[in-house]
Amino acid sequence: MASTLVALALMCSTAIHGRYINSVMGPYTAYGERFYMCEPDNRPLPWRWFVRTTHFNPLRPNELQRMTGNVTSTSGIIDNSNWATTIIDIRSNNQWKENAFVFKFKNQACQIAKVHAPAFYKLVFKKREVNGACIFHPGVYEFNNTPIDWTFPQVPIMPYGHYRARVMVGKAENLYSCFVGEARAIPKLD
Numbered sequence: 001m002a003s004t005l006v007a008l009a010l011m012c013s014t015a016i017h018g019r020y021i022n023s024v025m026g027p028y029t030a031y032g033e034r035f036y037m038c039e040p041d042n043r044p045l046p047w048r049w050f051v052r053t054t055h056f057n058p059l060r061p062n063e064l065q066r067m068t069g070n071v072t073s074t075s076g077i078i079d080n081s082n083w084a085t086t087i088i089d090i091r092s093n094n095q096w097k098e099n100a101f102v103f104k105f106k107n108q109a110c111q112i113a114k115v116h117a118p119a120f121y122k123l124v125f126k127k128r129e130v131n132g133a134c135i136f137h138p139g140v141y142e143f144n145n146t147p148i149d150w151t152f153p154q155v156p157i158m159p160y161g162h163y164r165a166r167v168m169v170g171k172a173e174n175l176y177s178c179f180v181g182e183a184r185a186i187p188k189l190d
Contacts, residue, residue: 025159028185030150031056031065038166038178046076046138047169047177053148061189064147071124073138076176080134082109084169091162100163109169110134119149150183158185 035051051069088101105112111134114121124141167179 026157027188028158028160029061029188030152030158030183030185032067032148032150032181032183034180034182035069036180038168038180040175040178045175045177047071047073047078049177049179051181056184058186061186064149066145067123067143067148068145069143071141073136073140075138076171076174077138078110078136078169078176080108080110082169082171082176083107084109084112084167086168087166089164089166090159091164096164110136116152116154118153119151123148160185160187 049071053065084105086103089096090100
């Protein structure tokens with residue numbers, strides 16, 4: 001009888017005085033760990049990024065990481081006529097499980113970045129917009145010790161874990177960029 005009561009108490013989180021954390025998925029806090037390029041055959045692409053962030057402090061989960069670096073382009077305009085592909089791998093059993101999530105966008109690459117990663121877009125590209133147009137010309141887009149909020153409003157719930165996201169942007173059969181960001185999604189605490 002006692003074991004039945006213990007099992008019942010653990011299943012009913014409202015009866016437990018404390019915090020209940022779903023260990024599989026739910027609202028999450030994301031933070032970046034590592035950023036690098038995924039250029040094919042060590043061939044430099046026209047759009048490259050050089051990014052680093054401060055370490056995430058688990059004792060202060062609501063404190064924003066700070067990001068320093070730049071996105072540099074030598075050629076190729078990115079606008080809403082470009083395609084974008086995001087491939088998300090998940091780390092499990094000490095290895096990467098590739099292609100856990102694959103998102104392909106035939107057009108609207110610029111708009112997709114604005115909608116799905118608004119904080120990154122605002123930090124890197126917003127100051128170069130001309131009359132709200134989503135067109136980015138070659139150049140250097142710098143940011144220095146700037147707070148970054150890794151919130152993705154179109155993805156409110158996500159399985160917790162260690163992720164690697166590869167973001168590729170191009171036009172027709174030409175690849176303009178291939179960025180990689182490793183991140184973790186942990187349960188969101190109030």
